[in-house]
Amino acid sequence: MFIQSKPIWLKMPEEIEAFPxxxxxxNVLHCRLSLPKHWDVMPEMTETPLEIEHIFRGSNMSECLTINFMNNVDLQADIRDWLDSILALTGFPILGIKTVYQEADLITWIYQKDLSLAKGFDVDEFHAYQGLAQLxxxxxxxxxxxxxxRRGKxxxxxCLSLDSTYTSKTVDSANLNPDYEKAGSIFGNLFFLPDK
Structure with missing residues (x-):
């Protein structure tokens, strides 16, 4: 339903007045991106020997931006397992949402493979997914x-979850630009910081 060669939500849109x-x-997670101004700038932070996680919450618990970072990945491992294992265990791709909403139904889930994206983000591997959910x-x-x-190790x-203006009865795949543009305003500045 939403497949495109390069997801529109990875492009920075014009400034959205209603969504600054x-x-x-x-620097802890070695990346740069944007955060909605009305969201809390102090994340919930978790650190294990394997990874660091920061969760930024919106005004609703259904909206969040989760950034996980690993500094020493196994180069033989498939990084898609990092997501697929959560999806297999919980039936939902974003753990920060599933822990808040026990009833979170994934309506659509699409893997968008575009090999040129890795080059565009100066990484060795890049995978993009998008979907719709009913909470x-x-x-x-x-x-x-x-x-x-992934870049080296x-x-x-x-992971980003945004409330949409659509219900299951009104969603129309040809008319989703305002919602894509919100995601684009967050991911449009995405940059993975180089090693120092």
Whole structure:
């Protein structure tokens, strides 16, 4: 339903007056991207020997940006397993949403493979996914976006959930630009910081 050669939500749109963002460098997670101005700038932080996670929450618990970073990945491993294992265990791709909404139904889930994206982001590997979900107490659908990237032994998983203006009865794949543009305003400044 949403397949395109290069996802529109990876392109920076014109400034959206109703959805202002601020660009942020996250030196701990070695990346730069934008965060909606009305979201909390202090993330929930978790660190294990394997990875660091920062979760930025929106005004609704259904909206969040989760950034996971691993500094020493196994080059023989498939980084898609980082996402696929969560999807297999919970039936949902974004753990930060599934822990809040026990009833989170994935309506569509699409892997968008475009080999040129890795070159564009100066990484060795890049995978993009997007989908639609219905959360238990939310009448509107949520748009989900997940990126996986690897440069050498560093790897990132970036997950975004945004409330949409659509319900399961009104969603129309030909008319989703305003919602894609919100995601584009967050991912449009995405940059993986080089090693120092």
């Amino acid at each position: 963002v601020r660009c942020m460098n996250n 238990s107490d939310n009448l509107n659908l949520n748009f989900l976006y997940v990126l996986l990237a 560093k790897a990132w998983k970036i």
